[in-house]
Amino acid sequence: MNDINSQKTVLHAQNVRKTYGSKGSAQQVLKGIDLRVLEGEFVGIMGPSGSGKTTLLNVLATIDRATEGTIRIDDADVSKMKDAELSAFRRQKLGFIFQDYNLLDTLTVKENILLPISLSKMDKRMAEEEFNIIADILGIKELAHKYPHEISGGQKQRTSAGRALIHRPSMVFADEPTGALDSKSASSLLGTMEDLNRKRDVTIVMVTHDPVASSYCSRVVFLKDGQIYSELYRGDKTRPSFFKEIMDVQAVLGGDNVDVI
Amino acid sequence: MTLFELVIRSIRKNIKHYYLYFFALIFSMSLYFVFATLQHDSSIVERMGADVNFATSFRVAGILLLVIVAIFTIYANSIFLKRRSKEIGLYQLIGLSKLGVARFLIIENMLLGLGALLLGIGCGALVSRLFLLILMKLLGFDVIVGIAFSAAAAVQTVIVFAALIIFTSIQMTLTVYRNTLLELFNAERQGDHPKKPKTVVAAFLALLGIALIIYGYDLSGHMVNDMLFFNMLLVLLSTILGTYLLFRVTIGWLFYQFRKRKNGHLGLLNSLSLAPLMHRMKANANSLTLITVLSAMTLTMVALAYSLYFSAESDTRISLPYDFVFENKEKDAKSFGAELEKAGIRFDHQPVDAVRLKGTIRDLQGKPEESTQGMLFLPAEQLQKAGMKVKVPPKGEAVLYDARVNLEGRTDKEGMGFPKEIVLGKRGETKMRLTNLVVQYVMNFNVYGAQLVTSENTVLELANNMPGSPGYEKVRLDTYQVPGKAERAKASALYAKYVSKDDFEPDFHTQYEGALHSLGLLMFISAFLGLVFLISTGSILYFKQMTEAEQEKRSFKTLRQLGFDVKDIMRGIVRKQLFVFAIPLLIGILHSIFAVKAASILVLSDITVPSVIAMAMYALIYFVFAVLTIGYYRKIVKNAMS
Ligand SMILES: Nc1ncnc2c1ncn2[C@@H]1O[C@H](COP(=O)(O)OP(=O)(O)OP(=O)(O)O)[C@@H](O)[C@H]1O
Ligand SMILES: [Mg+2]
Numbered sequence: 001m002n003d004i005n006s007q008k009t010v011l012h013a014q015n016v017r018k019t020y021g022s023k024g025s026a027q028q029v030l031k032g033i034d035l036r037v038l039e040g041e042f043v044g045i046m047g048p049s050g051s052g053k054t055t056l057l058n059v060l061a062t063i064d065r066a067t068e069g070t071i072r073i074d075d076a077d078v079s080k081m082k083d084a085e086l087s088a089f090r091r092q093k094l095g096f097i098f099q100d101y102n103l104l105d106t107l108t109v110k111e112n113i114l115l116p117i118s119l120s121k122m123d124k125r126m127a128e129e130e131f132n133i134i135a136d137i138l139g140i141k142e143l144a145h146k147y148p149h150e151i152s153g154g155q156k157q158r159t160s161a162g163r164a165l166i167h168r169p170s171m172v173f174a175d176e177p178t179g180a181l182d183s184k185s186a187s188s189l190l191g192t193m194e195d196l197n198r199k200r201d202v203t204i205v206m207v208t209h210d211p212v213a214s215s216y217c218s219r220v221v222f223l224k225d226g227q228i229y230s231e232l233y234r235g236d237k238t239r240p241s242f243f244k245e246i247m248d249v250q251a252v253l254g255g256d257n258v259d260v261i
Numbered sequence: 262m263t264l265f266e267l268v269i270r271s272i273r274k275n276i277k278h279y280y281l282y283f284f285a286l287i288f289s290m291s292l293y294f295v296f297a298t299l300q301h302d303s304s305i306v307e308r309m310g311a312d313v314n315f316a317t318s319f320r321v322a323g324i325l326l327l328v329i330v331a332i333f334t335i336y337a338n339s340i341f342l343k344r345r346s347k348e349i350g351l352y353q354l355i356g357l358s359k360l361g362v363a364r365f366l367i368i369e370n371m372l373l374g375l376g377a378l379l380l381g382i383g384c385g386a387l388v389s390r391l392f393l394l395i396l397m398k399l400l401g402f403d404v405i406v407g408i409a410f411s412a413a414a415a416v417q418t419v420i421v422f423a424a425l426i427i428f429t430s431i432q433m434t435l436t437v438y439r440n441t442l443l444e445l446f447n448a449e450r451q452g453d454h455p456k457k458p459k460t461v462v463a464a465f466l467a468l469l470g471i472a473l474i475i476y477g478y479d480l481s482g483h484m485v486n487d488m489l490f491f492n493m494l495l496v497l498l499s500t501i502l503g504t505y506l507l508f509r510v511t512i513g514w515l516f517y518q519f520r521k522r523k524n525g526h527l528g529l530l531n532s533l534s535l536a537p538l539m540h541r542m543k544a545n546a547n548s549l550t551l552i553t554v555l556s557a558m559t560l561t562m563v564a565l566a567y568s569l570y571f572s573a574e575s576d577t578r579i580s581l582p583y584d585f586v587f588e589n590k591e592k593d594a595k596s597f598g599a600e601l602e603k604a605g606i607r608f609d610h611q612p613v614d615a616v617r618l619k620g621t622i623r624d625l626q627g628k629p630e631e632s633t634q635g636m637l638f639l640p641a642e643q644l645q646k647a648g649m650k651v652k653v654p655p656k657g658e659a660v661l662y663d664a665r666v667n668l669e670g671r672t673d674k675e676g677m678g679f680p681k682e683i684v685l686g687k688r689g690e691t692k693m694r695l696t697n698l699v700v701q702y703v704m705n706f707n708v709y710g711a712q713l714v715t716s717e718n719t720v721l722e723l724a725n726n727m728p729g730s731p732g733y734e735k736v737r738l739d740t741y742q743v744p745g746k747a748e749r750a751k752a753s754a755l756y757a758k759y760v761s762k763d764d765f766e767p768d769f770h771t772q773y774e775g776a777l778h779s780l781g782l783l784m785f786i787s788a789f790l791g792l793v794f795l796i797s798t799g800s801i802l803y804f805k806q807m808t809e810a811e812q813e814k815r816s817f818k819t820l821r822q823l824g825f826d827v828k829d830i831m832r833g834i835v836r837k838q839l840f841v842f843a844i845p846l847l848i849g850i851l852h853s854i855f856a857v858k859a860a861s862i863l864v865l866s867d868i869t870v871p872s873v874i875a876m877a878m879y880a881l882i883y884f885v886f887a888v889l890t891i892g893y894y895r896k897i898v899k900n901a902m903s
Contacts, residue, residue, distance in 0.1 A: 063822050063902070084826055091824025102819040106536035110525030116823055118529040127526060144525060163823075 009072075010170055010203050011037040011060065016069035018055055018226075029055050030066070031226040037171070037205060042197040044214035045207045046246070047223030048253060053207040054175055056223065060205065061094060061173040062086050074170050091116060095164030097174035101156040103148040103163075109155075110135075110144040113162040120167065127166075134162050137199075138192055154185030161193065165202065174206040178213050190216040211250060215243035222249055229253060272369060275348070281804055283377055285337035286425075288800070289330040290381025291388070292793050293421055296326055297414035298389040299396060315782060322786040326793060331425060333797040338429045340804050342436050344811075350442050359437050366433040374426040382418060386410055392789070399570070399781035401774065467514040470506025473499045481859040496859075500852055504553050507848070509546035513539065529825065533833025537813065538840060548805065549845050552798050556849030556879075559794045561856040564875040566787035568857070568868035570780045575866040577773040579664050580706045582649060584749055584769040585741040585756050588708055593759045594739035600755050601743070608752070609742045611647035615639045616723045617710050619732030620685040622661075622695060624678060635732060636683070637710030639703060640717035647740050649703045653716050658694045659683060662712040664702045664865055683713070685723075686730045693719075707765050708738065795879060799886035802842065806890040810897050817901040827898050834894045842887040850876055 018030035029052045037043055045053050058064035060071060062078050071079045074093060081089060095116070103112050110131065117127055135141040138158040143151055148159070157177055164172050177193075178186035194216045196202050206217065214220045216239065222229040230249055234242045272279060299305060300319050342349075352362045477500035484492035516539050520527065527536065538545065569576075587594035594610075601608050616638045641653040654660050679698065685691040695713070704712050715723075727733050743749040753770035760766045820830055857872050 087821070087824045087826035089824070090822070094824070096822060098819075098822075102815070102822075104532065104536070104816045104819065106540040106816075107527065107532055108525065111527045111532060111536070114525055114527070115529070115532060115820075118527070118532065119825070119829060124526050128524075131525070 007038040007040065009036055010039050010041075010074060011035070011205070012072045013060060014070050016056070016059060016066045016071060018052070018059055018064075019067045029226050030059065032069070033226075033228060035060075035221065035228070037203060039203055040197070040201045042194065042204045042216070042218045043206065044217035044220040045205065045223060046209070046211075046214055046220055046250070047229070049209075051223045052226045053223055057173055057175050057205065057207045061096065062090055063096075091119065092167065093170045095167070095169035095172040097157070097160050097164045097172065097177045099176040099179045101148070101153075101160045101180075103156055103159055105148055108145050108147055109140060109151065109159045109162075112148070112159055113166050115163060116167045130166055130168075131162075134165055137196060138162050152185070154181050154189060157181060157185070157189055158192070161189065161196075165196065165200075169202075171203045171205065174204065176208055177206065178208065178210060183212070186210070186213065211243055211246045214246055215239050220246055220249075222253060224253055271348075271365075272372065275345070279341075279373065281807070282337050282341040283373055285334055285800065285804075286374060286377030287381045287384065288796065289334050289425070290378055290418060290422055291383075291385035293326065293330055294382050294385030294414055294418045295389040295392050296323060296789065297417045298385065298411045299393060301411045301413045301417075302393060305393070305396070315779075318782055318786055322790060325790055327421065329790070329794055329797055330421075331428070333801065334425050335428060335432060336801055337804060338432055340808060342433060344808060346436070346440070346444075349437060353442060363434045363437045366437065367430045370430050370433060371426060374422065374429075378419065378422050381422075382415055385418075396782075396785045399785050401777050401781060463510055463514045463517075466506055467511040470503050470509075470511045473503030473506065475503075477503060478855045481855045484859065485862065500557075501550075501554050504848060504852070505546065505550045508549045508553070509543070512844075513542045513546075516542075529829060530833045530836055533830060534837035534840065537809070538837060541809070545841075548801070549841075552802065553845040553849045553852070555794060555798060556845060556883075557852035557856065559791045560849055560853035560876055560879055561860070562787045563791040563879065564853060564857050564868075564872040565860050565863075566780070566784045567875040568861075568864055568871040570777075570784040571871035572864050572866035572868060573776045573780050574773060576864060577769060577776055579702060579865040581767065581769045581772055582702055583647070583705055583740040584743050584752070586705045586708060586766070587739040587741075587759070588766070589737050590759070591737055591739065594741075597741070597756060597759060601741070601752055604751060604755065606743060606748045606752055607745060608748075609648070609744075611643065611740050611742075613639060613643045613647060613704075613738040613740060614720070614724075615704075615736045615738060616720055616727070617732060617734040617736050618685050618723065618727060618730055620683050621689075622681055622683055624681050633731075635710040636685075636713050637704065637708065637736065638720050638723055639712060639714050640720040641714045642717040644703050644714065648742060651699075651703055651714050654696065654714065654719075656716055656719055658696050659713040659715045659719070660696055661698045662701050662703045662714055663698065664700055664706070666698065666700060685727065691727065691730075704738065705767075707767060708736075791879070795882055799883060803886050803890050803893075806838070806841065807893055810890075810894050814897055814901060817898045821898070821902045827895070830898050831891075831895055834898070835891055838887055838891050838894070842883065842890075846880060846883055850880070 013033055013035045016030055016033040016035075017028065019026050019028045021027050033056060045056065047053050055064065059066045062071075062073075062081075066079060069079065070077055073089075076089065078086065078089060104115070107115070113131060113134065114127060117130075122130075131144075132141070135144065138161060140155060140158050140162065143155055143159070148156055151159070157180070161174075161177070164174070174193075178189060181189065190213055193204060193206075197204055197218075204217075206213070208214050215234075218234050220232045220234075222231070232242070232245055232249060237245070300323065349362060349366070352365070353359065357365070477496045480492060480499070481496045484496060486492070516535055520531075520535065520539070523531070585597070587597070594612075598608070598610055618636050618638065619633050620636050621633050638659070641651050644651050645653075651662075652660075679696055681695040683693040683695050685693070693715075702712060703714060724735055741752075743752045749770050753768050756768050757771075817830060821827075853876070854872075857868070861868055
């Protein structure tokens with residue numbers, strides 16, 4: 001499906017390192033990561049707990065800064081940007097889906113979703129159209145005027161996904177988006193994400209523990225001890241067979257939820 | 262670990278949480294101590310000892326202060342408890358019994374209180390000297406007084422403090438016993454969610470709120486009649502209720518309509534201001550109403566007291582246009598003049614020959630407007646010589662001079678219902694046209710009789726024709742003006758011996774000094790209470806906003822991650838803070854403008870300037886708190902990402 005050579009690179013990370021703590025007790029969490037994400041890819045990042053998945057995602061998503069290395073998104077070197085520039089960049093080009101949704105309690109579903117374009121000059125009619133399209137895809141149109149405390153976890157996560165997509169970002173980052181969902185709402189959300197990825201050509205990078213979740217991806221990157229351990233491409237494989245492959249790599253890696261040091 | 266160690270450790274660990282409550286305690290204690298010190302101060306007691314008003318004023322103010330301090334402390338404690346509810350829940354979760362937790366909290370409260378007491382008395386002792394100097398200055402005594410540490414004041418403070426600690430301890434115990442663990446863990450997340458208002462009812466109540474306020478304002482303009490007290494109560498009730506409805510329904514309703522019209526396209530600014538405000542509308546309604554009403558009261562009190570003080574001289578001058586007046590005491594007047602000359606005091610002496618009669622005023626249709634009253638007919642030409650600005654009315658006509666018509670609640674303002682008729686004589690046979698009313702006195706107010714100015718000839722005619730009429734009396738008034746201020750004080754001392762105890766014959770200087778003393782005290786007390794009140798409400802708002810800021814920390818983090826920078830977020834927050842602070846202040850000021858206007862009949866001078874000054878000062882200090890909360894928010898938003 002994805003012809004690697006003819007497609008544009010959206011994200012290119014080179015030799016990314018991240019060290020926590022000061023000199024005495026420094027701990028290198030990311031140890032030189034090289035990663036290239038092409039337009040329209042749906043990349044899953046897997047790995048044992050503590051391997052640095054969240055750290056990598058945050059660094060790639062410009063929420064956190066790398067200690068070393070360069071990261072280019074849409075040909076812009078984000079590792080050299082100032083904070084203010086970075087904010088604007090994030091707001092315009094990136095979308096986020098958080099594990100615990102991070103919806104604003106005081107806003108309705110629709111208001112939450114429209115938040116990212118609240119500072120852009122997009123006119124109201126276009127914004128409304130955009131909202132309708134996304135809310136239709138995510139199946140949350142009926143919930144538009146409900147508050148987060150009135151809807152279920154799966155619906156919250158859909159709202160969060162809507163918020164990540166409304167401004168047509170170049171990339172969407174998701175950190176364990178299905179972590180707080182039961183398997184039914186999880187697969188429904190993942191199906192929608194897969195759909196979005198195909199139909200709207202949204203590039204997605206998703207961190208997950210769950211092999212089922214990563215079987216929806218077009219590529220899975222395995223992380224171990226802050227380094228890329230291996231990669232799997234789905235290609236034309238069916239989801240179940242891709243799932244098996246993922247399980248195999250995971251078995252070698254040390255399995256899910258087990259700290260491998 | 263013993264309970265005691267646990268207490269010490271908990272205080273040390275949570276010291277950041279404690280500082281708010283601790284500050285509130287210290288603040289309350291030191292202000293109360295300052296007040297108690299002034300109450301017991303010997304240099305004040307010596308000077309004002311005999312004055313019953315003084316002692317009463319202080320006592321009443323003391324009670325008011327106590328109420329404010331108590332409300333403030335209890336409120337601060339409730340915020341403190343809410344912030345720590347998780348911790349309290351945790352203690353129970355690890356196996357401490359409710360009794361144990363309560364005991365722990367009480368011991369901790371006592372330790373905190375003891376620290377606050379010592380610090381409070383220390384701070385109080387430092388600043389009480391400053392307050393004493395201000396008070397002395399206001400009362401017109403220019404003495405430098407050394408202030409000794411007042412043991413009596415300290416004892417009084419300790420008693421009050423002990424009561425407060427008992428109160429707050431009960432409050433803490435109730436929190437522990439009344440709440441389930443779940444409630445404790447969720448206390449910080451409580452907020453009400455904006456519900457769709459029932460449109461018809463809400464619209465009705467929303468309009469009712471405004472209507473009640475307008476009704477209150479309107480009534481306050483003309484409430485001086487037989488039902489004054491009832492009217493005042495009505496004004497108070499309708500404005501307070503109106504204010505509550507305004508905050509609880511009207512504003513919420515307007516917000517709701519506005520938000521509905523936006524149909525989800527709220528924008529960042531409104532998402533950060535309107536939405537969180539609506540989220541807490543119910544809780545906010547109570548505190549905003551309280552703050553508005555109390556602000557209005559304080560503003561009225563301070564503005565009025567300041568105006569009274571500010572107008573003391575001009576008010577006294579209006580009541581007593583002459584420095585000294587001798588009525589039918591020509592001999593005394595002469596000897597007073599001689600004494601002034603001997604003392605080298607410059608003065609102007611002008612005798613005024615007037616006639617006093619009993620008579621009635623009625624309109625031209627012959628309806629009597631008032632019962633028979635004493636009337637003093639004054640010759641305009643002589644008044645002019647004595648320095649009064651009066652016109653000489655045509656022959657046979659009179660003009661009424663009265664500076665207090667407003668206070669007397671009479672509706673006939675200047676020029677209304679005139680001309681009228683004055684009826685004199687045994688059977689009402691003599692009549693005179695009364696052409697106008699001027700709001701001013703042309704004779705000291707203590708000289709008996711309504712002041713009617715006519716031409717000199719008319720007075721002479723009355724003097725010649727009316728003997729034998731009811732109340733007829735020729736009145737010789739010797740007026741003295743002493744232009745120099747210091748000389749006037751000396752003259753006042755000389756004048757004193759001509760006044761017998763039973764007569765009320767005040768001179769300008771003495772009257773003015775007296776007014777200055779009582780109004781200075783009034784001014785000091787209201788300013789002191791106003792300050793305490795202002796700082797208390799300001800702090801309550803500040804604490805509340807601090808708590809809200811912490812609760813919204815997560816939202817700020819999310820927004821920052823979504824790519825909104827500190828500047829964008831702060832714009833929304835500033836808007837919210839403006840609303841939270843400015844709306845109660847503005848409505849409070851509006852209320853107080855009407856209240857001051859209603860009460861301004863007590864003051865003869867124009868009080869626009871002093872009222873505006875007092876209100877501006879209040880607003881200024883109030884806004885310092887707004888700036889403080891915005892600073893606090895900025896810190897939280899800035900650090901939200903890390
Ligand atoms: N702010 C921080 N300061 C210091 N060390 C950190 C910080 N954040 C993460 N770490 C450390 O970095 C390592 C990687 O953490 P990270 O959160 O990226 O792991 P993860 O792969 O997302 O794990 P999980 O699957 O449990 O979420 C861990 O050892 C963690 O202790
Ligand atoms: Mg993680």
